[in-house]
Amino acid sequence: ETGVTQSPTHLIKTRGQQVTLRCSSQSGHNTVSWYQQALGQGPQFIFQYYREEENGRGNFPPRFSGLQFPNYSSELNVNALELDDSALYLCASRDRVNEQFFGPGTRLTVL
Amino acid sequence: ILNVEQSPQSLHVQEGDSTNFTCSFPSSNFYALHWYRWETAKSPEALFVMTLNGDEKKKGRISATLNTKEGYSYLYIKGSQPEDSATYLCATNTNAGKSTFGDGTTLTVKP
Numbered sequence: 001e002t003g004v005t006q007s008p009t010h011l012i013k014t015r016g017q018q019v020t021l022r023c024s025s026q027s028g029h030n031t032v033s034w035y036q037q038a039l040g041q042g043p044q045f046i047f048q049y050y051r052e053e054e055n056g057r058g059n060f061p062p063r064f065s066g067l068q069f070p071n072y073s074s075e076l077n078v079n080a081l082e083l084d085d086s087a088l089y090l091c092a093s094r095d096r097v098n099e100q101f102f103g104p105g106t107r108l109t110v111l
Numbered sequence: 112i113l114n115v116e117q118s119p120q121s122l123h124v125q126e127g128d129s130t131n132f133t134c135s136f137p138s139s140n141f142y143a144l145h146w147y148r149w150e151t152a153k154s155p156e157a158l159f160v161m162t163l164n165g166d167e168k169k170k171g172r173i174s175a176t177l178n179t180k181e182g183y184s185y186l187y188i189k190g191s192q193p194e195d196s197a198t199y200l201c202a203t204n205t206n207a208g209k210s211t212f213g214d215g216t217t218l219t220v221k222p
Contacts, residue, residue, distance in 0.1 A: 004154070033210060042115075042200055042212035043155075056209045090155070098143050098162075098204065102154040 004093050004103035012109045018079045021106045025072040025093035032074045033100065034066060037088040049074055078108075086110045115203055117213035124191050125221050131187045132216040134201035138182035142206040146175055146186055149215070150197045158186075158199075191220045 005024045013019050025032050031050045035043035045058035049068035063079040072093070078085055086109050092100040116135045124130050136144065143162045147155040159168040164179040172189045188195055198215040 035210075035212075040214070042117075042202075042214045044212070045210045048209070058209065092155075099157050099160050100145065100210075101157065102147075104154050 004091060004101050006089075006091055006103035006106050008106060009104070010107045010109075012111060013081050014111050015081055015083060017081050017110075018077065019081060019108060021076045021078075021089050021091075021108070023074045023076070023091035023093075023103055025074070025091075026101045029093035029095050029101070030072055031095070032068055032072065032091055032093045034074075034076045035090040035092070036060075036085075037090060037105070039087075043090055046076065081110045083110050115201060115211045115213040117199075117201060117216050119216060120214070121217040121219070123219045123221065126191060126193060128191050128220075129187070129189045130191055130218065131185050132199055132218075134184045134186070134213055136182050136184075136201075136203045136211075136213075138179055140205045141179050141182075141203060143204040144177055144184050145202045145204070145210075146184070147200040147202070148197045149200055155200060188218070191218070193220045193222050196220045 004026050007022045033048040034046040037043040046060050048056035052068045065077045068074040088105045088107050090105045092102045094100045118133050145160050146158040149155040159175045161177040166177040168175050174187045177184045196219050198217045200215045202210050202212040204210050
């Protein structure tokens, strides 16, 4: 059973650019959630996907969007990057039991 | 309580001490509470998922309790060891799938 993986590990972008982060869920998990974690704070919930449809969203603007694919891998897309988007982005997958398994995260720096 | 709040923010104990942290959360729309351990440079690791008022869970020297009516959970570590040093996060889920994390308690155990 493979764990949750994320790519890339680190990424540097400039303000105004667009970025796509990727996540491969743990085998058998059909729900994936994305979080933004700023230094010194807990992870902030961005959104959740279940069977390829968004079914929960936190307080993030529409320029944060996502996709979940039939194999349950997923993407987080952020358009028009702002300096405050610099953070660690975590994805987590879970099954019906509700226990979440996190990936190692992608560290995004916006200059 | 409008958000998930954790206290203390940080804690320094000696090896062998027992310690506990608090997680406070809104009791409305409660569905589940999670505790995670997050070691530096690793992914958050799920410790417990609790759903029922009065739930108590235990894993080795770590245990947790849940009071959904008053909106709090305690995490206890008995006989702390240096390898217990980490940030401990709690998070609640609503039945709509939205997760809300606290900012964590950072534990440092000195040998």
